[in-house]
Amino acid sequence: MNEMGIAIILLCFLATAVIVLWNQRKTRKTMETIENMLDAVMDGSFSESTFDESKLSALETKFAHYLSAAETSSQNVAQEKDRIKSLIADISHQTKTPIANLLIYSELLMEEDLLASVKANVDAICKQSEKLRFLIDSLVKLSRLENGIISLSPQLTALQPLLQGIAEQYAAKAAEKELSLHLHDTDISAIFDSKWTAEALANIIDNAIKYTEYGTITISAVNYEMFARIDISDTGTGISESEQSKIFTRFYRSKVVPEQEGVGIGLYLARQIISDEGGYIKVTSVPGKGSTFSIFLPK
Secondary structure: OOHHHHHHHHHHHHHHHHHHHHHHHHHHHHHHHHHHHHHHHHOOOOOOOOOOOOHHHHHHHHHHHHHHHHHHHHHHHHHHHHHHHHHHHHHHHHHHHHHHHHHHHHHHHHOOOOOHHHHHHHHHHHHHHHHHHHHHHHHHHHHHHHOOOOOOOOEEEEHHHHHHHHHHHHHHHHHHOOOEEEEOOOOOEEEEOHHHHHHHHHHHHHHHHHOOOOOEEEEEEEEOOOEEEEEEEOOOOOOOOOOOOOOOOOOOOOOOOOOOOOOOOHHHHHHHHHHHOOOEEEEEEEOOOEEEEEEEEEO
């Protein structure tokens, strides 16, 4: 190979190296631009710039348009959340007094010497007012959770005080139906928000009492390496396998017990609370023999 051939080969290698280095520099510059754009979006200072017509710069332009749209969408979501917060506050404030008055006047009327038919109507008004109050309270709580207005604060806490408080809260209601409410003591701890976990468990136990005509409601806890499991078992009507996947959906009401009072939001709210704590709920049930709701809380 003569000197001319060697020189041409060297020039080709040199040109290739220059092109590779130039492309690497261009790509690095583009990536740095995109990274700066992302940083600007994250700190809220992003504004679109003018780019040239090269392929890589065209990508930068499209990405800039996407980020602008994303930032606008994020601002719209924030504004919508603010409107929801205001609406929730208005609903809670404006309905609290009228519903309370309905309940008070209904109870006062029930103390009067009324005809049986009139007393039945007053009792219906009282029950429906109570149902409306429960529904509004539940929807307000749920909306606050879903929109981040209320945030849970899970901490490592002993389960016994939580379960003891729930058992004491519902002892009288169980006794009214001549049901036995039994709590197994435990020394297990788990990570949960005491106030909101109590809310979730209360909804489950309230349902257990409601759908149990005779027998026992049992509360117990089981220890695992990663989770603590709370079992709430009853000897009630049970839940068919086809319905077990539906009972945690919003406003679901079983056709098997249409005569029972309820709005179909208690279990949905319970699942939302437990899920936000990093746990989950499952149900096992045999129709006619009762149900067990198992709440798994992280440890």
